[in-house]
Amino acid sequence: MKVNAKTATNATAKGGAQTGAKVNPKGKKVNKAWLHDHINDPYVKQARKDGYRARAAYKLKEMDETLGLVKPGDCVVDLGSTPGAWSQYVRRKLSPTGAAAGELNGRIIGLDMLPMEPIEGVVFIQGDFREPDVLQKLEQALATPSGPLRVDLVISDMAPNLSGIESADAARIAHLVELAVEFAQNRMKPDGALVVKLFHGSCYDELVKLFQASFKVVKRMKPKASRSNSSETFLVGKGLK
Numbered sequence: 001m002k003v004n005a006k007t008a009t010n011a012t013a014k015g016g017a018q019t020g021a022k023v024n025p026k027g028k029k030v031n032k033a034w035l036h037d038h039i040n041d042p043y044v045k046q047a048r049k050d051g052y053r054a055r056a057a058y059k060l061k062e063m064d065e066t067l068g069l070v071k072p073g074d075c076v077v078d079l080g081s082t083p084g085a086w087s088q089y090v091r092r093k094l095s096p097t098g099a100a101a102g103e104l105n106g107r108i109i110g111l112d113m114l115p116m117e118p119i120e121g122v123v124f125i126q127g128d129f130r131e132p133d134v135l136q137k138l139e140q141a142l143a144t145p146s147g148p149l150r151v152d153l154v155i156s157d158m159a160p161n162l163s164g165i166e167s168a169d170a171a172r173i174a175h176l177v178e179l180a181v182e183f184a185q186n187r188m189k190p191d192g193a194l195v196v197k198l199f200h201g202s203c204y205d206e207l208v209k210l211f212q213a214s215f216k217v218v219k220r221m222k223p224k225a226s227r228s229n230s231s232e233t234f235l236v237g238k239g240l241k
Helices: 029-037 041-050 057-067 085-093 132-142 166-187 205-213
Strands: 075-079 107-112 122-126 151-156 187-200 214-220 233-241
Touching: 029 107, 041 057, 057 085, 057 187, 057 214, 057 233, 075 085, 075 166, 085 107, 107 132, 107 214, 122 132, 122 151, 151 166, 166 233, 187 205, 205 214, 205 233
Parallel strands: 075 107, 075 151, 107 122, 151 187
Antiparallel strands: 187 233, 214 233
16 A cells, blocks of 8 residues: 555464564564464464464454354455455355355455465455556456446455554554445445454544444454454444445
8 A cells, every 4th residue: 555554464463373473572582472372372273274374264253153244145355365364264154065165155355465375266456455456456356247246245354564653553553444444335235244453542432433423233343363462353334324
């Protein structure tokens, strides 16, 4: 993106099952502790077992099972899709047999600034979804003989590269959520749903108010797979106002 807010979704930003640890300014001792916890995390182990690219798949799974977000035949757009765990989950959910390959009852489009390894049945577009050429590719991916599809579900696990400066980070997070809401308002069906990641902080209440002004039903969720020591949380909006 031109505004360096996302500005790219890190592989670890999706609760990564990746083995690489983030660089931690507090030193190697903390890095080792983080890596130990990460390796022994039950959701990381389960992700490897189930073939998901990141533990974040179980966050979406819990929200979906609680709220019934993904339905057969849906058109789903995954904003900030890399490394692909959320798209993987949706792909399996839209499979008549729950498979990671084969028949797919629906359409999935992933968008991210970073590259993403292919997922069978998922159309991936690399770039800034506000740019004309990327929007043109999105229109092509949504095209049908009877006209462009409206989206049933928008899922956004986008997260900014945090600077450690609370006011700046809060503004970056808010900007991403606002972009996701705007995208949903322009592309989604009236009865569709939007899922976004955000963090408790100075802009949290304002973003909740934005959701309440934009959607008929708003749910705040903290999935079990979201680490308890993280300020990460999720908002789900259903039905555009």
